[in-house]
Amino acid sequence: MWIAGAPTDSFYEVRAECTDVPKTRFKIKAGRTLSARRWQAAFTPEGYLDIAKTLSRIQRGGIHPSIRGEVWEFLLGCYDPKSTFDERDQIRQRRRYLTGSEDSLFDGTVCTAKYHAIWCDTYIFNHDPTISVNMDHSALTFDDTPWVQYAMWKEECRQMDSIVGSGRIITAPLITEDGEPIEDPSVILEANPDKGMTAPQENGDAENLKLFTGNMLHINALDGESLNSSSGSETVRESMSHVLLDKKVIQWKLTLHQIGLDVVRTDRTLVFYEKQEHLSKLWDILAVYAWIDKDVGYCQGMSDLCSPMIILLEDEADAFWCFERLMRRLRGNFRCTESSVGVEAQLSNLASITQLLDPKLHQHLETLGGGDYLFAFRMLMVLFRREFSFGDSLFLWEMMWALEYDPDLFYMYEEPDSANGKSEGSKGKAKSIRQCGKFERENMKNGAKNAEAPLPISLFLVASVLKTKSSKLLQEARGLDDVVKILNDITGNIDAKKACSGAMKLHKKYLKKAKKM
Structure with a gap:
């Protein structure tokens, strides 16, 4: 039985001999964490999901471990929140029918x-x-x-x-x-x-x-x-x-x-x-x-x-x-050619963000030979899996996906023509800003969707980490080894929710400054 305020380490049990694993900070909080009861109540009798209320709850307190998997299926675009129970059951049966030996x-x-x-x-x-x-x-x-x-x-x-x-x-x-x-x-x-x-x-x-x-x-x-x-x-x-x-x-x-x-x-x-x-x-x-x-x-x-x-x-x-x-979100990071690695584009974007928001730190990193931002490679490739405990990394991921959520995800993956054109007879309808995550809303307000693909929230999470360590990096880092050491010290010492809040603030600030340029 899960109770309010209880840590979730026991849900993802760690082997007894592994004593140096960071403790999970995420705790179930009544009235804030999306519970099984709240999750079930978010569906109509037909099965339509009130995605707006669901996103709001996740952004406040994450997801209860007992329902995390099924909620993730919606956050990642496996199912359309505007589908019914019967429609999802049909999809589920079709995809499971042949799975096995x-x-x-x-x-x-x-x-x-x-x-x-x-x-x-x-x-x-x-x-x-x-x-x-x-x-x-x-x-x-x-x-x-x-x-x-x-x-x-x-x-x-x-x-x-x-x-x-x-x-x-x-x-x-x-x-x-x-x-x-x-x-x-x-x-x-x-x-x-x-x-x-x-x-x-x-x-x-x-x-x-x-x-x-x-x-x-x-x-x-x-x-x-x-x-x-x-x-x-x-x-x-x-x-x-x-x-x-x-x-x-x-x-x-x-x-x-x-x-x-x-x-x-x-x-x-x-x-x-x-x-x-x-x-x-x-x-x-x-x-x-x-x-x-x-x-x-x-x-x-x-x-x-x-x-x-x-x-x-x-x-x-x-x-x-x-x-x-x-x-689908991350494969560009893994695509490699003889001359480049896919994640280099994101590292370049991170450099641009830091240069705009913290030019002094960016200049210092360039002076140390870290202008390529390769020290952030791991954070972007595996989405902070090394910087957080297992439970906290899941909490971070679901908050990121809730903040970035686009109600057209399912159609972008399943019916790209419908998602782009919203042709007559298509089930997809013009999305409401209320059904989007907060990060996505900011992009829509600033017209980011009409230009190039918006920058992912993961970049602003890294920028948020750099901001919290900015003073220490400026004062103590005398080489790239020092930069890596200072950033490695954050392992197990970051609050996922605070990191997301910091990322949102930097994102808003970045959009305002970028608009003036």
Whole structure:
């Protein structure tokens, strides 16, 4: 039972041996924190959400841990607040229906291996959205909606590498940069622990070979083809050759062990991640995302952004789509070229903000060689996950999203033409300023939406931190090492709500000054 004024550390239990973890400052406050009762009361009998009241409550006192996951789905744009319970249930069922193991997908008296074969061949490889499968007397249509798409993507990844969805993760590379399999016994054992340390032989165990190289093979169970037959082995080897010639598949498979290395280090102080099933779920989601977002793939830091979704949302598809929505906001930071890193644009914006609001500090940082603001790299990449305790970072995130909230989010992601044009017959209506977060309101008032994309609140949060440390930086920093040390001292010592209030004040001041220029 959660009571007013209670800290939330016990909700995100820390391992007993981890004694140096910052304590969570966020506390549940009656009348301020969005409670389960207030959340339920915010819906009409049909299911329409009063988003304005919800945002106001979140901005005052955050979200009760017991409902945090479902509220985040709205804040991140997974659902439209103007949708009904039935409409959201339909979306939820469609996106969950196919999530799970291959066996659970194609189990039952009607949906036999024949339908499995049709689906693998027709949808995964030909991307034909017209195939329907009759399961338990109900029509299951593989349409091209994003909600069903996660299961399709996951199965596609599983076909390329059978470790996806197996409940395991890998932390050692399976192939070389040329696409050749690595025959190190320890690598083989990690990829296929049930088979021992036997390397796949040219004329030997085809099942082991399939697990080792990734399964791009379609198995036609109706024809009774055995993987242990010579024809089966040849098909597997041909499939392996095909995979190794595909540069996109090679690139994806090369990231899998890096994802694994990061997953086992992510939030390792939490009891939650002592369970292998939670680690593997995090690994699966990141592996699938790395495959579908080929421009970005996987980068270090994404596991820190995805981890809270795994903890807050039990269903894997729900967690994936919350992470995907978050990445819509942040993927530009992770996009890299041979000459630049995406986050450099945000660091440049941060420099401009500081130069305008605190020119003396900006000049001092430039003198020290920190004019590129790389010392703020981590804060922007993982949204202050290192500067706050786990619980406080969640509190900070939801306050940021509530302040930035745009009621058109769902339509911007699902129906971009509708969001931009508000065509006749579209469910989207002209948004009310009351339905927007305070940060978004300021942008609308100042016409920021009509020009370039508005600067995110995260930049003003960093600027707020710099402002609080401005005097110390000016007096004590004699080099970049001093700057980093002073900023590292803020870990566990920042109040999330005060930081957001400071960011809002700086944002308002910045807009006024920028308007005069």
